[in-house]
Amino acid sequence: MSETAIVAGGCFWCTEAVFRDVTGVSQVESGYTGGSVADPTYKQVCSGSTGHAEAIRVTFDPGAITLAEIYDVFLGTHDPTQLNRQGNDVGTQYRSAIFPLDDAQKAEAEAAIARWNDEHPGSQAVTTVEPLGPWYAAEDYHQEYWDGEGQRNPYCLAVIPPKLLKLRKSFANKVKAG
Secondary structure, three states, rough: OEEEEEEOOOOOOHHHHHOEEEEEEEEEEEEEEEOOOOOOOOHHHHOOOOEEHHHHHEOOOOOOHHHHHHHHHHHHOOOOOOOOOHHHHHHHHOEEEEEOHHHHHHHHHHHHHHHHHHHOOOOOOOOOEOOOOOOEEEHHHHOOOOOOHHOOHHHHHHHHHHHHHHHHOOOOEOOOOO
């Protein structure tokens, strides 16, 4: 039986690339949530006017990786101390956020943020825990972006490999073999 988690950590191409390499993760879908416009387009979300975050929906096997570990990987592979930005991506659409599906996930998200803060004295995560609104899958060309177009995109080449290195260094026991 699989579970689902929804997180936003800046550019969804980047967080998708990380989670596609995580043990126990069977699917990662890029999309939009947390906004006020129905069926937003990428262009609308990038404008910052819809309130949506670029997010990913992660489907995983809780027998292989727990929700707590999913959240720990999430917080450990982007900069959760940056308010409404990740690197050169600036705006609320690039916020660090967790969108729990239920109260148990909300409690786990709050615990993960507290754990991260405890492990990083002097730094505080600004990651928000937000109510889950409707989920809108991003346009097809955004799905599995790193595996295709992303490896020819200068932005992705600058941003994604360091995140993948962070995954391999900090969460080596959670990286898929191969």
